[in-house]
Amino acid sequence: MLTGETTHAAADAGSTDASRTVLFDFDGVLFQGDAFEQFIRHRYARSAIYKALAFVTMPWWLLCGVVSRRRAAWALSHVALCGLGAQRYQAAAEAFADQLVRRPRQFYRDGLAALRRHVADGDEVIVVTGCERILVTRLLSQLGLPELTVFATQLKPGLFGMRLQVHNVGRRKVQNLAAKGVTRWRLAYSDSFQDMPMLKQAGEAVLVNGTPKLCKRVEKALGRTVTRVAWY
Template sequence: MFTGAMIDAPAQAGSDADASRTVLFDFDGVLFQGDAFEQFIRHRYASSPVYKALALLTMPWWLLCGVFSRRRAAWALSHVALCGLGVQRYQAIAEDFADQIVRRPRQFYRDGLSALRRHVAEGDEVIVVTGCERILVTRLLTQLGLPELTIVATQLKPGVFGMRLHSHNVGRRKVQNLAAKGVTNWRMAYTDSFQDMPMLKPAGEAVLVNGTPKLCKRVEKALGRAVTRVAWY
């Protein structure tokens, strides 16, 4: 699965020719209840006092990152939790964690998975576009019986001290990474976040999952049109 200096994205997605059948799904908050990669990092800290000690030793670094953004601080702590992991070891640990949490009750939105499977059964080109790390989300979807989906996700790469962030697939980066695969138009997009506005704007139908009235109003104002609202459990 790993064939180079970084964790490569999967090949081939849909094309503009079949844009009318292309449907995008976010993962965290749409199919998965919570943040899967954050749960993985928390698991890393909970399972070893060594990483807790490293987090304390590196506190000045990640606190400094937090001055600029909470996201940078979170990734700094993630890098600490991934310290010492090479590509193959990371893959084994991430997949083992995925195998554990896929069996947890109420960890996934059943309604979301049903909707995704329905799109697949109808012949739509379904693409999961997520900020979750690619190996982790790929394993989770495979264990759910969805191994053939195209996945556009965050990528890691090996560094001197362990695995490091290569490309965080969030916001505008999602649209850019889709365009790199030749996907620039899609019929529907499912998300739970305003951060996915770049993905919602080109969609023929924008779908907000479990959106609060405030979020729905904010998204509709930014889009200049109504969104479809769904409540998934």
């Protein structure tokens, strides 16, 4: 199975009909915020040990920040996951997901309603996200959507704890889909310019809660108009 991809449906994603395939990003489209970031913040908030480790390793993650903010964020994530093997990580991620689904206004109801309409209409809905696989899969399952195909970021066990294996963002999303035979799709929902590769290959690109500046930038890059939706 492709790293970072989970299929709950019986059908292989590679057999999807492009005219019925619909892609949804997760963070910022279905979920209000960044779910994995909230998980990492939760781990720091409940443990003085991880806070101390973050202080001790400050030179490392500050150096990573010189290269990019994303590298620094993952360095801090690795600190927060220190000591966790695969089973303990899964238990922690799923327990946190169970908490998240009970929080009011944590999800875009309009986005979930749109997704469910596509499912009811018989479309092949695929969630393509930079969120971590176990966390996002549990969230969708708790929302009553356990049968969706999910392409997501995946971690792997390391010497000191869970580590990043594949970060499913940007062009990586399209590459992972193509590896499973999914190369065209009718609709793609996103809230980020980072998803340009995914939006470019969509028959219709949909921006969720996009600012005028972002919409203009995406349309210029695409060379065509995008559909704009405001979801709450």
